[in-house]
Amino acid sequence: MGEWSKDMSKVIHEFNDIIRKLRKDCFGKGPERIHTIFVENMAIAKLYGNLTPTERFIASTDEGKEIVHSARTKMIQDMYAASPPANMEALIGAKFVHLFSDMKIEEDLAVSVFIFDKNIT
Template sequence: MSKVIHEFNDMIRKLRKELFGKGPERIHTVFVENMAVTTLYGNLTPTEIFISSTEEGRDMVHSARTKMIQDVYTVNPPDGMEKLVGAKLVHLFSDIKVEENIAISVFVFDKEIAGKFNVH
Protein backbone atom coordinates (compact mmCIF):
# COMPACT_ATOMS: atom_id res chain seq x y z
CA MET A 1 0.00 0.00 0.00
CA SER A 2 1.30 3.40 -0.86
CA LYS A 3 2.21 5.87 1.86
CA VAL A 4 -0.49 8.27 0.60
CA ILE A 5 -3.24 5.63 0.85
CA HIS A 6 -2.02 4.71 4.33
CA GLU A 7 -2.18 8.38 5.42
CA PHE A 8 -5.60 8.78 3.75
CA ASN A 9 -6.93 5.77 5.68
CA ASP A 10 -5.50 7.11 8.95
CA MET A 11 -7.36 10.41 8.43
CA ILE A 12 -10.64 8.56 7.89
CA ARG A 13 -10.07 6.30 10.91
CA LYS A 14 -9.24 9.26 13.16
CA LEU A 15 -12.28 11.28 12.10
CA ARG A 16 -14.67 8.37 12.59
CA LYS A 17 -13.16 7.56 15.97
CA GLU A 18 -13.69 11.18 17.05
CA LEU A 19 -17.29 11.20 15.73
CA PHE A 20 -18.51 7.81 16.93
CA GLY A 21 -16.08 6.78 19.66
CA LYS A 22 -14.78 3.91 17.52
CA GLY A 23 -12.97 3.84 14.22
CA PRO A 24 -13.21 1.04 11.67
CA GLU A 25 -11.19 -2.09 12.39
CA ARG A 26 -9.98 -2.30 8.78
CA ILE A 27 -9.97 0.13 5.84
CA HIS A 28 -9.23 -0.55 2.17
CA THR A 29 -8.92 2.38 -0.26
CA VAL A 30 -8.30 2.51 -4.00
CA PHE A 31 -7.82 5.63 -6.08
CA VAL A 32 -9.73 5.58 -9.37
CA GLU A 33 -9.57 8.61 -11.68
CA ASN A 34 -10.76 11.53 -9.49
CA MET A 35 -12.13 9.31 -6.70
CA ALA A 36 -11.01 7.54 -3.58
CA VAL A 37 -13.20 4.48 -2.99
CA THR A 38 -12.96 3.35 0.61
CA THR A 39 -14.39 0.18 2.17
CA LEU A 40 -14.55 0.22 5.97
CA TYR A 41 -15.01 -2.94 8.03
CA GLY A 42 -15.99 -3.21 11.70
CA ASN A 43 -17.48 0.24 12.16
CA LEU A 44 -20.20 -0.13 14.76
CA THR A 45 -19.86 0.49 18.47
CA PRO A 46 -21.22 -2.11 20.91
CA THR A 47 -24.18 0.21 21.58
CA GLU A 48 -24.96 0.50 17.86
CA ILE A 49 -24.77 -3.28 17.49
CA PHE A 50 -27.26 -3.65 20.36
CA ILE A 51 -29.60 -1.00 18.91
CA SER A 52 -29.45 -2.60 15.46
CA SER A 53 -30.86 -5.90 16.73
CA THR A 54 -34.30 -4.76 15.49
CA GLU A 55 -35.31 -3.48 12.05
CA GLU A 56 -36.22 -0.08 13.49
CA GLY A 57 -32.86 0.08 15.26
CA ARG A 58 -30.97 -0.86 12.07
CA ASP A 59 -32.77 1.92 10.19
CA MET A 60 -31.92 4.40 12.95
CA VAL A 61 -28.21 3.44 13.02
CA HIS A 62 -28.04 3.51 9.20
CA SER A 63 -29.66 6.91 8.97
CA ALA A 64 -27.60 8.46 11.76
CA ARG A 65 -24.27 7.13 10.50
CA THR A 66 -24.88 8.02 6.86
CA LYS A 67 -26.21 11.53 7.50
CA MET A 68 -23.61 12.40 10.12
CA ILE A 69 -20.67 11.40 7.91
CA GLN A 70 -22.00 13.27 4.90
CA ASP A 71 -22.74 16.40 6.97
CA VAL A 72 -19.28 16.43 8.58
CA TYR A 73 -17.41 16.07 5.28
CA THR A 74 -19.63 18.70 3.61
CA VAL A 75 -18.82 21.26 6.29
CA ASN A 76 -15.16 20.41 6.77
CA PRO A 77 -13.08 17.64 5.15
CA PRO A 78 -10.45 16.08 7.44
CA ASP A 79 -7.44 18.31 8.02
CA GLY A 80 -4.84 17.70 5.35
CA MET A 81 -6.91 15.40 3.10
CA GLU A 82 -7.06 17.80 0.15
CA LYS A 83 -3.39 18.68 0.52
CA LEU A 84 -2.47 14.98 0.70
CA VAL A 85 -4.15 14.11 -2.62
CA GLY A 86 -3.57 17.48 -4.27
CA ALA A 87 -7.22 18.08 -5.12
CA LYS A 88 -10.36 19.62 -3.62
CA LEU A 89 -13.06 17.32 -2.22
CA VAL A 90 -16.30 18.13 -4.05
CA HIS A 91 -18.64 15.27 -3.05
CA LEU A 92 -18.85 12.38 -0.63
CA PHE A 93 -21.15 9.44 -1.20
CA SER A 94 -21.40 7.16 1.81
CA ASP A 95 -23.48 4.18 2.89
CA ILE A 96 -23.34 1.46 5.52
CA LYS A 97 -24.67 -2.08 5.53
CA VAL A 98 -25.52 -2.29 9.23
CA GLU A 99 -26.20 -6.04 9.25
CA GLU A 100 -22.73 -6.79 7.88
CA ASN A 101 -20.94 -3.87 9.59
CA ILE A 102 -19.42 -2.70 6.29
CA ALA A 103 -19.42 0.87 5.01
CA ILE A 104 -18.44 2.37 1.66
CA SER A 105 -17.38 5.95 1.07
CA VAL A 106 -16.65 7.42 -2.34
CA PHE A 107 -14.72 10.67 -2.16
CA VAL A 108 -15.00 12.67 -5.39
CA PHE A 109 -12.29 15.26 -6.03
CA ASP A 110 -12.15 18.11 -8.53
CA LYS A 111 -9.35 16.51 -10.56
CA GLU A 112 -7.51 13.27 -11.25
CA ILE A 113 -5.78 11.74 -8.23
CA ALA A 114 -5.27 8.09 -9.20
CA GLY A 115 -2.39 8.55 -11.61
CA LYS A 116 -0.29 10.27 -8.97
CA PHE A 117 -0.36 7.46 -6.42
CA ASN A 118 -1.28 4.09 -7.92
CA VAL A 119 1.77 1.92 -8.38
CA HIS A 120 1.33 -1.16 -10.58
Protein backbone atom coordinates in the same frame (compact mmCIF):
# COMPACT_ATOMS: atom_id res chain seq x y z
CA MET B 1 6.79 1.33 -11.30
CA GLY B 2 8.09 0.12 -7.91
CA GLU B 3 8.79 3.67 -6.70
CA TRP B 4 5.36 4.95 -7.75
CA SER B 5 3.50 2.11 -6.03
CA LYS B 6 5.56 2.56 -2.85
CA ASP B 7 4.72 6.29 -2.76
CA MET B 8 1.07 5.59 -3.59
CA SER B 9 0.79 2.92 -0.89
CA LYS B 10 2.09 5.50 1.62
CA VAL B 11 -0.55 7.99 0.44
CA ILE B 12 -3.27 5.32 0.78
CA HIS B 13 -2.04 4.45 4.29
CA GLU B 14 -2.12 8.13 5.34
CA PHE B 15 -5.54 8.59 3.68
CA ASN B 16 -6.90 5.62 5.67
CA ASP B 17 -5.46 7.08 8.89
CA ILE B 18 -7.31 10.37 8.23
CA ILE B 19 -10.59 8.49 7.69
CA ARG B 20 -10.06 6.34 10.80
CA LYS B 21 -9.27 9.32 13.06
CA LEU B 22 -12.19 11.40 11.78
CA ARG B 23 -14.68 8.60 12.35
CA LYS B 24 -13.22 7.79 15.75
CA ASP B 25 -13.58 11.44 16.77
CA CYS B 26 -17.15 11.57 15.39
CA PHE B 27 -18.57 8.21 16.52
CA GLY B 28 -16.24 7.14 19.34
CA LYS B 29 -14.88 4.25 17.27
CA GLY B 30 -13.04 4.13 13.98
CA PRO B 31 -13.17 1.26 11.50
CA GLU B 32 -11.03 -1.77 12.34
CA ARG B 33 -9.89 -2.17 8.73
CA ILE B 34 -9.99 0.07 5.64
CA HIS B 35 -9.24 -0.86 2.05
CA THR B 36 -8.92 2.14 -0.32
CA ILE B 37 -8.27 2.44 -4.03
CA PHE B 38 -7.84 5.57 -6.14
CA VAL B 39 -9.64 5.70 -9.50
CA GLU B 40 -9.46 8.88 -11.57
CA ASN B 41 -10.76 11.65 -9.26
CA MET B 42 -12.21 9.23 -6.67
CA ALA B 43 -10.98 7.54 -3.54
CA ILE B 44 -13.12 4.47 -2.90
CA ALA B 45 -12.89 3.08 0.63
CA LYS B 46 -14.37 -0.07 2.12
CA LEU B 47 -14.52 0.21 5.91
CA TYR B 48 -14.91 -2.89 8.06
CA GLY B 49 -15.78 -3.07 11.78
CA ASN B 50 -17.38 0.33 12.21
CA LEU B 51 -20.13 -0.14 14.78
CA THR B 52 -19.82 0.53 18.49
CA PRO B 53 -21.27 -2.04 20.93
CA THR B 54 -24.18 0.37 21.57
CA GLU B 55 -24.93 0.67 17.84
CA ARG B 56 -24.84 -3.13 17.51
CA PHE B 57 -27.35 -3.40 20.34
CA ILE B 58 -29.65 -0.76 18.79
CA ALA B 59 -29.38 -2.51 15.39
CA SER B 60 -30.73 -5.77 16.82
CA THR B 61 -34.22 -4.74 15.61
CA ASP B 62 -35.32 -3.68 12.11
CA GLU B 63 -36.22 -0.21 13.36
CA GLY B 64 -32.86 0.03 15.13
CA LYS B 65 -31.02 -0.95 11.91
CA GLU B 66 -32.73 1.95 10.11
CA ILE B 67 -31.82 4.39 12.88
CA VAL B 68 -28.15 3.35 12.94
CA HIS B 69 -27.92 3.34 9.12
CA SER B 70 -29.50 6.76 8.83
CA ALA B 71 -27.41 8.28 11.61
CA ARG B 72 -24.13 6.81 10.34
CA THR B 73 -24.55 7.75 6.67
CA LYS B 74 -26.17 11.19 7.14
CA MET B 75 -23.88 12.28 9.96
CA ILE B 76 -20.66 11.46 8.11
CA GLN B 77 -21.86 13.10 4.86
CA ASP B 78 -22.91 16.25 6.74
CA MET B 79 -19.59 16.34 8.59
CA TYR B 80 -17.56 16.21 5.35
CA ALA B 81 -19.85 18.74 3.63
CA ALA B 82 -19.48 21.21 6.51
CA SER B 83 -15.74 20.85 6.93
CA PRO B 84 -13.67 18.67 4.62
CA PRO B 85 -10.41 17.68 6.32
CA ALA B 86 -7.69 20.05 5.09
CA ASN B 87 -5.02 17.40 5.65
CA MET B 88 -6.91 15.08 3.25
CA GLU B 89 -6.90 17.70 0.49
CA ALA B 90 -3.19 18.42 1.08
CA LEU B 91 -2.36 14.69 0.96
CA ILE B 92 -4.35 14.07 -2.24
CA GLY B 93 -3.34 17.36 -3.88
CA ALA B 94 -6.92 18.09 -4.93
CA LYS B 95 -9.97 19.83 -3.52
CA PHE B 96 -12.59 17.60 -1.89
CA VAL B 97 -15.95 17.96 -3.68
CA HIS B 98 -18.40 15.38 -2.26
CA LEU B 99 -18.74 12.20 -0.25
CA PHE B 100 -21.10 9.37 -1.16
CA SER B 101 -21.47 6.90 1.69
CA ASP B 102 -23.55 3.84 2.51
CA MET B 103 -23.47 1.09 5.08
CA LYS B 104 -24.58 -2.53 5.35
CA ILE B 105 -25.42 -2.76 9.05
CA GLU B 106 -25.74 -6.57 9.21
CA GLU B 107 -22.20 -7.01 7.86
CA ASP B 108 -20.75 -3.93 9.61
CA LEU B 109 -19.40 -2.79 6.24
CA ALA B 110 -19.39 0.78 4.96
CA VAL B 111 -18.39 2.10 1.55
CA SER B 112 -17.37 5.71 1.03
CA VAL B 113 -16.60 7.33 -2.31
CA PHE B 114 -14.69 10.59 -1.98
CA ILE B 115 -14.90 12.82 -5.08
CA PHE B 116 -12.13 15.35 -5.74
CA ASP B 117 -11.92 18.16 -8.30
CA LYS B 118 -9.15 16.48 -10.30
CA ASN B 119 -7.59 13.07 -10.83
CA ILE B 120 -5.49 11.61 -8.04
CA THR B 121 -1.97 10.93 -9.24
